[in-house]
Amino acid sequence: MEAGFDNAAKRLHPYLRALWGRELRLHPYDRPLQQQRPYLSELGIHLPPSWHAGQGGQAFTLYRAAATHAAAHLAYSHHRFERRSLKPVQIVLVSLLEDARVEQLAIDAFPGLRRLWLQCFPPLAGRDDSFAALALRLSRSLLDPGYEDGNPWIARAKRLYAASQAHGPDPAALREVGSVLGNDIGQMRLQFNAKTYLVEPPYRDDNASLWDSDQPPSETRIEQQDLAADASTAGAPPQQAPGEHGREASAREVASGADEQPAQPLARYPEWDSRIGAMRPHWCSVFEPAMARADPAPLQAAMARHAPLAARLARLIRAHRIRQPARLRRQPEGDRFDLDALVDAAIAVRAGIQPDNRVYMRTLHEKRALSALVLLDLSASTNERRGDASMLTAIREAAVLLAGAMAQNGDRYALHGFRSSGRHEVNYLNIKDFGEDFGDAALSRLAAIHGAQSTRIGAALRHAARRLADDPGSRGKQQLVLVVTDGEPHDIDIFHPGYLARDARQAVREAASAGVHVFCVAVDSQADGYVRTIFGENNYLVMDDVADLPEKLPGLYLRLTR
Structure with missing residues (x-):
């Protein structure tokens, strides 16, 4: 009843x-x-x-x-x-x-x-x-x-x-x-x-x-x-203001907030589904939205306090120009003997044959050709303050210093960023492209970046590798993708722990097979587990303090490319 x-x-x-x-x-x-x-x-x-x-x-x-x-x-x-x-x-x-x-x-x-x-x-x-x-x-x-x-x-x-x-x-x-x-x-x-x-x-x-x-x-x-x-x-x-990554965020975040997005994706990429052990073709849609601009004056003013560090980097680069040693064998003169040529000459003498007098070795320090793409995680959690500064502030300042170091070193480089809102919306942000000067236009785009959405690293890495492959000036050069992130990959449509990390690992392997080296800088004290999974041993650096990023990132780059 x-x-x-x-x-x-x-x-x-x-x-x-x-x-x-x-x-x-x-x-x-x-x-x-x-x-x-x-x-x-x-x-x-x-x-x-x-x-x-x-x-x-x-x-x-x-x-x-x-x-x-x-x-x-x-x-x-x-x-x-x-x-x-x-x-x-x-x-x-x-x-x-x-x-x-x-x-x-x-x-x-x-x-x-x-x-x-x-x-x-x-x-x-x-x-x-x-x-x-x-x-x-x-x-x-x-x-x-x-x-x-x-x-x-x-x-x-x-x-x-x-x-x-x-x-x-x-x-x-x-x-x-x-x-x-x-x-x-x-x-x-x-x-x-x-x-x-x-x-x-x-x-x-x-x-x-x-x-x-x-x-x-x-x-x-x-x-x-x-x-x-x-x-x-x-x-x-x-x-x-936005504020979250799979790590904890302030409730005041905005998970959206991307730049204006084009109507059609620029590219679609596969994704590794570790649950079925297979690639899902055409799974992720990547957009390159138009970049907003902001007054770069505040960023330029903030960089004034890094002037001593910038000067120190410049002295380091001038004193130790990064060279790739090239050994020239069988030279008529040089700084050391070529042992193989000496042995051949001795054999010729004993055989009654005129020996070749090119028995020296000469070492040349040729400028090695490098093309580097710096890929910045711009997910929502970068807005969070960690001590006196946010990750986003540190990224901006480190990017300016890094750009100066790469330019002085004569490298071809690009500054790009990424964030995602599910597999159908991976936003890839072109802050400074290959062949473009790091002038007022690029600086104003860097000043306008903000954190939003999530972190689908695999799709962003695949697109970065394609950008390197498509750049005529990068062909025939050593190629590097330097990822800067503050947390484990995550996205709003993924509920399986480790899924995106395993896909990112697959993307790193794909890049390596194409001749692209991928290195990661993670500003996250808990990062060791997932960055080792994704990038492998000796291909990552973990920082605990976000304040160290502007100082350590350019120096790390110079060591990486030595």
């Missing part, structure tokens, strides 16, 4: 009074056919006239869970969130996080409520990665400390939520966390239908009372959005 509102209300009134110390008014839905979740109004808590989801005691458990959850909002949800530019999916996620916040506060006061609410969760579909399933599993993860979910998006959501509340309950911070997570959902291409979405689990209210207008954020009351547009454009407010 169906449990009715009247019987439930009689039992709930004294129960709620005992918990919260005040009278809470309960009402049945005023429009039962349209309203599918509990809600709050100035009149009190509105519950369904009957609960079809359970019978007898099970239905009363749902009534009790719904009433206590709504009462927790009345007790703790005194902040009203602003909708502003939030998409419906982001509004739903902010509401979900606020549900978790008030439930935890209620559990702190009444520990038995956790068990009550957990009884009302429907079965979880572990292999269902639809938005609705992920949202339900996230709700369970935030409520149940013993629940483990292997989905990276859920793990990321838990970390961002915990960080936002680390210094005490802070409802305002949840808007930023929900904005970032909603942006991830859009980039994961998960469909979200605001018109048909229902809050889960069913005891939770529709969260309309949390927002700054009378329009509720979910179910049939959410403004209907075009699904395709919502899936592709769900993003954080554009004025926020």
Whole structure:
């Protein structure tokens, strides 16, 4: 049988009074056919006239869970969130996080409520990665400390939520966390239908009372959005600054923010799928968006403090011009004997033959021909401050010093960057190309770079190797790709640990077979494991302190190319 509102209300009134110390008014839905979740109004808590989801005691458990959850909002949800530019999916996620916040506060006061609410969760579909399933599993993860979910998006959501509340309950911070997570959902291409979405689990209210207008954020009351547009454009407010890599990020990041992207990819590359042991052809789409420009004056001013280091590098280059020794054998004169030629001459004398008098060896220090491509990780985490500076600031300053060293050394070089938002959008940024002077135009592009999105190194390496191969001035020269990164490869559409690292390792092997040497500088104290996997022994350098990058990167380059 169906449990009715009247019987439930009689039992709930004294129960709620005992918990919260005040009278809470309960009402049945005023429009039962349209309203599918509990809600709050100035009149009190509105519950369904009957609960079809359970019978007898099970239905009363749902009534009790719904009433206590709504009462927790009345007790703790005194902040009203602003909708502003939030998409419906982001509004739903902010509401979900606020549900978790008030439930935890209620559990702190009444520990038995956790068990009550957990009884009302429907079965979880572990292999269902639809938005609705992920949202339900996230709700369970935030409520149940013993629940483990292997989905990276859920793990990321838990970390961002915990960080936002680390210094005490802070409802305002949840808007930023929900904005970032909603942006991830859009980039994961998960469909979200605001018109048909229902809050889960069913005891939770529709969260309309949390927002700054009378329009509720979910179910049939959410403004209907075009699904395709919502899936592709769900993003954080554009004025926020980005801040994450698979490592922890500030909740104030923007995972998007790439430069203007062309309509069609410039190239498509395969990707190594280690799960099946095969390449997936035409798997990743690489774009080269138009680069923005910014006033280089602040960067030039910041470089003034590196003037002593730049001068020291210049002296090093002048004193030790990088040469590739060439030994010329069988010379008529030279600085040492050629032993093979001496032996042949001695044999000729004993055989009564006129010996060849070219028995010397001469060493020439010829300028070795090198073409280098510096590939900068420009993912969202580079915006994070580490001590006195961000990774992005260190990258800019190190790039200027490195460019000066390469130019003085007479090398052909390019400065490129990369970031990604899933396999369909790998952005490759041309800061300074081969054959271009590192003048005002290149410097203004460097000054404009910003961190955003994720780190799909394999696709970027394949494109870098192609750029080297396609550059006429690089042909016949030693070729080097120098990768500068601050963390392990990750992307929003990959949920398998090590998948992208193994693909990047395959890309390094492909480059090596084409005669391109790849070396990595990782500013990450935890990098040893993954950089060894990707680049191999002796092909990487790990730095713990981002402040060391401007000083050490040019010197490393000179040692590498000696």
